Amino acid sequence: MKCCYCGHLESKVIDSRPTDEGGSIRRRRECLRCGKRFTTYEIIETLPIVVVKKDKSREVFDRNKLVNGMLRACEKRPVSIQEIEKITDEIEASLHNSLDREITSSKIGELVMEKLKDIDEVAYVRFASVYRQFKDINTFMEELSKLLSEK
Structure with a gap:
Protein backbone atom coordinates (compact mmCIF):
# COMPACT_ATOMS: atom_id res chain seq x y z
CA MET A 1 0.00 0.00 0.00
CA LYS A 2 1.44 3.35 -1.03
CA CYS A 3 2.01 5.81 1.84
CA CYS A 4 -0.09 8.94 1.38
CA TYR A 5 2.64 11.08 2.99
CA CYS A 6 5.93 10.00 1.38
CA GLY A 7 4.79 7.66 -1.42
CA HIS A 8 6.76 4.64 -0.14
CA LEU A 9 5.21 1.33 -1.26
CA GLU A 10 5.75 -0.68 1.91
CA SER A 11 3.74 -0.44 5.12
CA LYS A 12 2.72 -2.73 7.94
CA VAL A 13 -0.75 -3.32 9.29
CA ILE A 14 -1.05 -2.22 12.93
CA ASP A 15 -4.76 -2.84 13.47
CA SER A 16 -7.49 -4.49 11.43
CA ARG A 17 -11.21 -4.62 12.15
CA PRO A 18 -14.52 -4.85 10.29
CA THR A 19 -16.58 -1.70 9.88
CA ASP A 20 -19.93 -1.36 11.62
CA GLU A 21 -21.84 -2.63 8.58
CA GLY A 22 -19.46 -5.55 8.05
CA GLY A 23 -19.14 -4.74 4.35
CA SER A 24 -15.53 -3.61 4.58
CA ILE A 25 -12.41 -3.94 6.71
CA ARG A 26 -10.69 -0.93 8.24
CA ARG A 27 -6.90 -1.26 8.42
CA ARG A 28 -4.58 1.05 10.33
CA ARG A 29 -1.15 1.05 8.66
CA GLU A 30 2.29 2.45 9.40
CA CYS A 31 4.74 3.44 6.66
CA LEU A 32 8.05 1.59 6.91
CA ARG A 33 9.97 4.64 5.66
CA CYS A 34 8.51 7.74 7.36
CA GLY A 35 6.71 6.01 10.24
CA LYS A 36 3.47 7.96 9.75
CA ARG A 37 0.17 6.17 10.17
CA PHE A 38 -2.79 6.12 7.81
CA THR A 39 -6.08 4.24 7.41
CA THR A 40 -7.22 2.13 4.47
CA TYR A 41 -10.49 0.35 3.79
CA GLU A 42 -10.76 -2.98 2.02
CA ILE A 43 -14.07 -3.76 0.31
CA ILE A 44 -15.33 -6.58 -1.86
CA GLU A 45 -15.43 -5.58 -5.49
CA THR A 46 -18.67 -6.56 -7.12
CA LEU A 47 -19.23 -6.61 -10.84
CA PRO A 48 -22.56 -5.21 -11.96
CA ILE A 49 -25.22 -7.68 -13.02
Whole structure:
Protein backbone atom coordinates (compact mmCIF):
# COMPACT_ATOMS: atom_id res chain seq x y z
CA MET A 1 0.00 0.00 0.00
CA LYS A 2 1.44 3.35 -1.03
CA CYS A 3 2.01 5.81 1.84
CA CYS A 4 -0.09 8.94 1.38
CA TYR A 5 2.64 11.08 2.99
CA CYS A 6 5.93 10.00 1.38
CA GLY A 7 4.79 7.66 -1.42
CA HIS A 8 6.76 4.64 -0.14
CA LEU A 9 5.21 1.33 -1.26
CA GLU A 10 5.75 -0.68 1.91
CA SER A 11 3.74 -0.44 5.12
CA LYS A 12 2.72 -2.73 7.94
CA VAL A 13 -0.75 -3.32 9.29
CA ILE A 14 -1.05 -2.22 12.93
CA ASP A 15 -4.76 -2.84 13.47
CA SER A 16 -7.49 -4.49 11.43
CA ARG A 17 -11.21 -4.62 12.15
CA PRO A 18 -14.52 -4.85 10.29
CA THR A 19 -16.58 -1.70 9.88
CA ASP A 20 -19.93 -1.36 11.62
CA GLU A 21 -21.84 -2.63 8.58
CA GLY A 22 -19.46 -5.55 8.05
CA GLY A 23 -19.14 -4.74 4.35
CA SER A 24 -15.53 -3.61 4.58
CA ILE A 25 -12.41 -3.94 6.71
CA ARG A 26 -10.69 -0.93 8.24
CA ARG A 27 -6.90 -1.26 8.42
CA ARG A 28 -4.58 1.05 10.33
CA ARG A 29 -1.15 1.05 8.66
CA GLU A 30 2.29 2.45 9.40
CA CYS A 31 4.74 3.44 6.66
CA LEU A 32 8.05 1.59 6.91
CA ARG A 33 9.97 4.64 5.66
CA CYS A 34 8.51 7.74 7.36
CA GLY A 35 6.71 6.01 10.24
CA LYS A 36 3.47 7.96 9.75
CA ARG A 37 0.17 6.17 10.17
CA PHE A 38 -2.79 6.12 7.81
CA THR A 39 -6.08 4.24 7.41
CA THR A 40 -7.22 2.13 4.47
CA TYR A 41 -10.49 0.35 3.79
CA GLU A 42 -10.76 -2.98 2.02
CA ILE A 43 -14.07 -3.76 0.31
CA ILE A 44 -15.33 -6.58 -1.86
CA GLU A 45 -15.43 -5.58 -5.49
CA THR A 46 -18.67 -6.56 -7.12
CA LEU A 47 -19.23 -6.61 -10.84
CA PRO A 48 -22.56 -5.21 -11.96
CA ILE A 49 -25.22 -7.68 -13.02
CA VAL A 50 -26.83 -6.86 -16.35
CA VAL A 51 -30.47 -7.79 -16.85
CA VAL A 52 -31.50 -8.82 -20.37
CA LYS A 53 -35.13 -7.81 -20.79
CA LYS A 54 -37.76 -9.46 -22.99
CA ASP A 55 -37.17 -6.95 -25.79
CA LYS A 56 -33.42 -7.81 -25.67
CA SER A 57 -32.49 -4.44 -24.19
CA ARG A 58 -30.06 -4.46 -21.29
CA GLU A 59 -29.92 -2.55 -18.03
CA VAL A 60 -28.03 -2.79 -14.77
CA PHE A 61 -29.77 -4.84 -12.07
CA ASP A 62 -31.79 -2.57 -9.78
CA ARG A 63 -32.60 -3.98 -6.37
CA ASN A 64 -35.31 -1.35 -5.85
CA LYS A 65 -37.29 -2.59 -8.86
CA LEU A 66 -37.28 -6.07 -7.35
CA VAL A 67 -38.48 -4.79 -3.97
CA ASN A 68 -41.18 -2.58 -5.53
CA GLY A 69 -42.54 -5.45 -7.63
CA MET A 70 -42.83 -7.66 -4.57
CA LEU A 71 -44.36 -4.84 -2.51
CA ARG A 72 -47.12 -4.47 -5.10
CA ALA A 73 -47.77 -8.22 -5.10
CA CYS A 74 -47.81 -8.35 -1.29
CA GLU A 75 -49.99 -5.26 -0.82
CA LYS A 76 -52.60 -5.82 1.91
CA ARG A 77 -51.14 -9.27 2.59
CA PRO A 78 -49.55 -10.49 5.85
CA VAL A 79 -46.03 -10.25 4.42
CA SER A 80 -43.61 -8.04 6.32
CA ILE A 81 -41.06 -5.69 4.80
CA GLN A 82 -38.40 -7.81 6.52
CA GLU A 83 -39.56 -10.89 4.59
CA ILE A 84 -39.46 -8.96 1.31
CA GLU A 85 -35.97 -7.66 2.14
CA LYS A 86 -34.85 -11.20 3.02
CA ILE A 87 -36.16 -12.56 -0.29
CA THR A 88 -34.46 -9.71 -2.14
CA ASP A 89 -31.17 -10.40 -0.33
CA GLU A 90 -31.40 -14.11 -1.20
CA ILE A 91 -32.14 -13.44 -4.86
CA GLU A 92 -29.41 -10.82 -5.13
CA ALA A 93 -26.89 -13.16 -3.48
CA SER A 94 -27.92 -15.92 -5.86
CA LEU A 95 -27.36 -13.62 -8.85
CA HIS A 96 -23.94 -12.50 -7.57
CA ASN A 97 -22.91 -16.10 -6.83
CA SER A 98 -23.76 -17.28 -10.32
CA LEU A 99 -20.96 -17.09 -12.83
CA ASP A 100 -23.15 -15.22 -15.29
CA ARG A 101 -22.81 -11.44 -15.49
CA GLU A 102 -25.94 -11.24 -17.61
CA ILE A 103 -29.25 -12.72 -16.51
CA THR A 104 -32.63 -12.65 -18.17
CA SER A 105 -35.52 -10.84 -16.56
CA SER A 106 -37.52 -14.06 -16.91
CA LYS A 107 -35.00 -15.90 -14.69
CA ILE A 108 -35.32 -13.19 -12.03
CA GLY A 109 -39.12 -13.41 -12.28
CA GLU A 110 -38.97 -17.19 -11.78
CA LEU A 111 -36.77 -16.76 -8.69
CA VAL A 112 -39.24 -14.23 -7.23
CA MET A 113 -42.23 -16.49 -7.90
CA GLU A 114 -40.44 -19.46 -6.33
CA LYS A 115 -39.85 -17.45 -3.14
CA LEU A 116 -43.33 -15.87 -3.03
CA LYS A 117 -45.01 -19.24 -3.48
CA ASP A 118 -43.48 -20.35 -0.17
CA ILE A 119 -44.57 -17.34 1.88
CA ASP A 120 -47.91 -16.21 0.42
CA GLU A 121 -49.88 -17.88 -2.36
CA VAL A 122 -52.02 -14.81 -3.08
CA ALA A 123 -48.92 -12.66 -3.53
CA TYR A 124 -47.50 -15.39 -5.76
CA VAL A 125 -50.60 -15.39 -7.99
CA ARG A 126 -50.61 -11.59 -8.14
CA PHE A 127 -46.96 -11.48 -9.16
CA ALA A 128 -47.42 -14.32 -11.65
CA SER A 129 -50.42 -12.64 -13.26
CA VAL A 130 -48.39 -9.53 -14.05
CA TYR A 131 -45.14 -11.35 -14.78
CA ARG A 132 -46.64 -14.00 -17.07
CA GLN A 133 -49.08 -11.51 -18.59
CA PHE A 134 -52.17 -13.68 -18.34
CA LYS A 135 -54.25 -13.02 -21.44
CA ASP A 136 -57.57 -14.30 -20.14
CA ILE A 137 -59.28 -16.06 -17.26
CA ASN A 138 -58.35 -19.51 -18.60
CA THR A 139 -54.60 -18.94 -18.28
CA PHE A 140 -55.23 -17.54 -14.82
CA MET A 141 -57.22 -20.65 -13.88
CA GLU A 142 -54.47 -22.91 -15.25
CA GLU A 143 -51.97 -21.27 -12.90
CA LEU A 144 -54.34 -21.66 -9.96
CA SER A 145 -54.89 -25.31 -10.87
CA LYS A 146 -51.14 -25.93 -10.92
CA LEU A 147 -50.84 -24.29 -7.51
CA LEU A 148 -53.66 -26.41 -6.07
CA SER A 149 -52.29 -29.66 -7.51
CA GLU A 150 -48.90 -29.01 -5.86
CA LYS A 151 -50.54 -28.97 -2.41
